[in-house]
Amino acid sequence: MGMSVTEKILARAAGKDDVCVGEIVTVEPTWVMSHDNTAAIISHFRKTGAKRVWNPDKVVVILDHVVPAATAEYANNHRKIREFVREQGITNFHDINTGICHQVMAEKGYDVPGAVILGADSHTTTPGAFGAFAAGIGRSEVAAIWATGKIWLMVPPTIEIRVNGEFQRGVYAKDLALHIIGDISASGAVYKAVEFRGDTVRNMSIASRMVLTNMAAEMGAKNGIVEPDEKTLTYLKGRAKVPFEPVYADPDAEYERSIEYDASDIVPKVAFPHTVDNVRDVDDAAGIPIDQVFLGTCTNGRVEDLEVVARILKGKRVKVRTLVFPASWEVYRGALAKGIIDTLVKAGAVIMNPGCGPCLGAHAGVLGDGERCLSTANRNFKGRMGNPNAEIYLASPATAAATALKGEIADPREVL
Amino acid sequence: MGRVWKYGDNVNTDVIFPGKYTYKSMTPEEMAKHALEDLDPEFAGNVKPGDVIVAGKNWGYGSSREQAVACLKAAGVKAIIAESFARIYYRNCINLGLPAIQIPDTSGFESGDEVEVDIEKGVIVNRTKGFEVRFPPFPEFVMEIIKDGGLIEHIKKKMGER
Numbered sequence: 001m002g003m004s005v006t007e008k009i010l011a012r013a014a015g016k017d018d019v020c021v022g023e024i025v026t027v028e029p030t031w032v033m034s035h036d037n038t039a040a041i042i043s044h045f046r047k048t049g050a051k052r053v054w055n056p057d058k059v060v061v062i063l064d065h066v067v068p069a070a071t072a073e074y075a076n077n078h079r080k081i082r083e084f085v086r087e088q089g090i091t092n093f094h095d096i097n098t099g100i101c102h103q104v105m106a107e108k109g110y111d112v113p114g115a116v117i118l119g120a121d122s123h124t125t126t127p128g129a130f131g132a133f134a135a136g137i138g139r140s141e142v143a144a145i146w147a148t149g150k151i152w153l154m155v156p157p158t159i160e161i162r163v164n165g166e167f168q169r170g171v172y173a174k175d176l177a178l179h180i181i182g183d184i185s186a187s188g189a190v191y192k193a194v195e196f197r198g199d200t201v202r203n204m205s206i207a208s209r210m211v212l213t214n215m216a217a218e219m220g221a222k223n224g225i226v227e228p229d230e231k232t233l234t235y236l237k238g239r240a241k242v243p244f245e246p247v248y249a250d251p252d253a254e255y256e257r258s259i260e261y262d263a264s265d266i267v268p269k270v271a272f273p274h275t276v277d278n279v280r281d282v283d284d285a286a287g288i289p290i291d292q293v294f295l296g297t298c299t300n301g302r303v304e305d306l307e308v309v310a311r312i313l314k315g316k317r318v319k320v321r322t323l324v325f326p327a328s329w330e331v332y333r334g335a336l337a338k339g340i341i342d343t344l345v346k347a348g349a350v351i352m353n354p355g356c357g358p359c360l361g362a363h364a365g366v367l368g369d370g371e372r373c374l375s376t377a378n379r380n381f382k383g384r385m386g387n388p389n390a391e392i393y394l395a396s397p398a399t400a401a402a403t404a405l406k407g408e409i410a411d412p413r414e415v416l
Numbered sequence: 417m418g419r420v421w422k423y424g425d426n427v428n429t430d431v432i433f434p435g436k437y438t439y440k441s442m443t444p445e446e447m448a449k450h451a452l453e454d455l456d457p458e459f460a461g462n463v464k465p466g467d468v469i470v471a472g473k474n475w476g477y478g479s480s481r482e483q484a485v486a487c488l489k490a491a492g493v494k495a496i497i498a499e500s501f502a503r504i505y506y507r508n509c510i511n512l513g514l515p516a517i518q519i520p521d522t523s524g525f526e527s528g529d530e531v532e533v534d535i536e537k538g539v540i541v542n543r544t545k546g547f548e549v550r551f552p553p554f555p556e557f558v559m560e561i562i563k564d565g566g567l568i569e570h571i572k573k574k575m576g577e578r
Contacts, residue, residue, distance in 0.1 A: 024555075036439055037438075037439070037481075039439075040441075044568050047568050047569075047572060048568055048571040048572050048575060049571075049572045049575045049576065050571075050575060065439065066439055073439075073440060073441065074439060077439060077441075120480055121480055122478065122479050122480040122504055124480075136480045136504050137480065137504060137507060138480055138481075138482040138485075138504060138507060138508040138511055138512075139480075139482045140482060140508070140511040140512065140566060140567045140568050141507065141508075141511055141567065143567075143568060144511075144567050144568070144571055147571055147575070148571065152557075186426055186474060186477055187425070187426060187473050187474035187477065187500065187502075190474055190477075190500055190501075190502060190503060191503050220474060220477060220502060220503070222503050275426060275428075277426075360435040360436075360438070360479075361434065361435040361436045362435065362436055362438075362439060366436075379430075379478065381428045381429075381430035381431065381478060382430065382431055382454050383430050383431065383434045383435070383436075383454045384430050384435060386435075386436050388434075388453075388454045
């Protein structure tokens with residue numbers, strides 16, 4: 001019986017010829033990643049009685065959630081993390097001038113095909129865009145991996161999502177992701193692997209594929225994955241941190257379920273408050289007044305995203321406060337070189353430093369009572385941006401830019 | 417014996433434990449005060465040790481934050497029973513030593529029902545409604561982690577034995 005990409009990666013990591021769905025395997029991860037929550041993980045790690053992490057070269061620590069520190073407490077957490085990193089000889093440490101962990105994992109070449117990546121963040125599904133198995137875990141589990149080098153994983157059934165056809169003008173990977181989540185629901189892929197296939201996915205940039213695997217978390221998936229191809233290998237040239245061997249699905253791989261979409265059917269989408277699967281066409285949202293536009297995050301803060309925004313905002317002025325957070329310093333520099341940042345500043349946008357920004361509601365643009373935000377992030381839960389009395393709408397960067405110009409949710413096809 | 421707190425489908429981690437608190441150092445007692453803050457403001461002040469949460473599908477979806485489990489454990493919740501759990505939440509429950517019990521249908525439970533949960537035998541008895549539900553017991557290694565009070569304590573014990 002053929003295996004899916006996820007099954008093959010887990011079999012290889014477990015040192016087995018094959019695995020079956022539901023089987024529990026124990027593996028040593030290629031990387032175990034954590035961010036600002038490393039401070040709490042250190043405390044858990046100390047409690048285990050272990051003195052040294054099992055392999056300091058496999059531990060990756062990236063500060064991104066509240067950077068620079070917003071309060072003395074955050075500053076002390078960061079301090080504790082820097083001291084631990086020195087003490088343990090962890091070289092894969094990226095301080096506050098690097099970017100959002102999921103973007104940095106890609107840029108710095110950690111995300112390679114066939115790798116097994118676990119991270120203390122639910123959007124650790126993102127590296128799947130490179131053909132890696134990548135899943136989120138809790139803090140105790142990261143501490144346990146630090147101490148033992150091992151984690152148990154259940155081999156998940158795989159859902160195949162096959163997308164063919166070309167997007168219409170004004171439609172992007174984010175609209176496709178929202179469309180899928182609206183269709184299968186926020187629990188549509190709980191405990192499962194989601195393998196994205198088809199021409200549309202093949203034709204996508206690496207950045208757009210990362211939108212799909214990032215949003216797989218919002219389908220409830222354990223991991224999202226795209227088979228590696230030439231684009232993947234080109235991206236990784238001179239970048240990959242470790243040698244790797246790509247893994248492909250068997251031609252007779254067994255999928256629990258296969259779902260097909262025609263990309264040309266999809267229109268710009270908006271997820272209404274307070275769940276990501278509350279998805280409607282942009283037509284149904286047009287005209288809703290917005291107080292803040294939030295551009296960035298691990299979902300949509302890359303150069304191609306900012307480029308679309310700049311194209312729409314060029315020579316115009318935003319009507320509502322618009323916050324822009326490049327996903328990383330590499331993105332920031334890329335956007336500067338292309339003149340994107342200049343265009344956004346002239347349009348009246350506030351350029352913030354790379355990081356998670358207000359996505360998790362801790363700092364840098366949290367919402368006031370009764371305010372509505374149009375965000376390019378991946379979550380719109382009640383209270384997510386720091387205030388349970390505010391509303392968050394999710395959409396693509398193009399829809400966000402059109403909205404910034406109008407002061408109300410707007411169809412990007414009108415301004416492209 | 418404990419009372420049921422009944423909730424619906426797709427209860428996410430942000431309403432169980434808001435993100436604005438996740439990077440603050442809090443004692444378990446402080447965490448308990450914020451449990452379910454944006455879902456059920458009555459909960460934190462009225463929950464009693466031994467109470468049980470019963471929910472529908474996809475309980476605990478969203479963030480990987482462990483405090484969404486820790487705050488309920490600190491509030492005295494003895495078990496969470498749901499039709500399904502978000503996967504990271506499920507692992508976090510085991511890893512913090514709070515039994516997460518999956519049963520096909522929770523519609524027979526209502527808030528305030530008196531229930532008994534026996535994880536060794538794999539049975540939930542609803543005394544108020546007069547029915548019982550069986551569930552498959554946890555695998556041995558999961559039971560060990562729960563009995564040790566969570567993964568960290570479990571590893572500590574194992575390291576001590578080495």
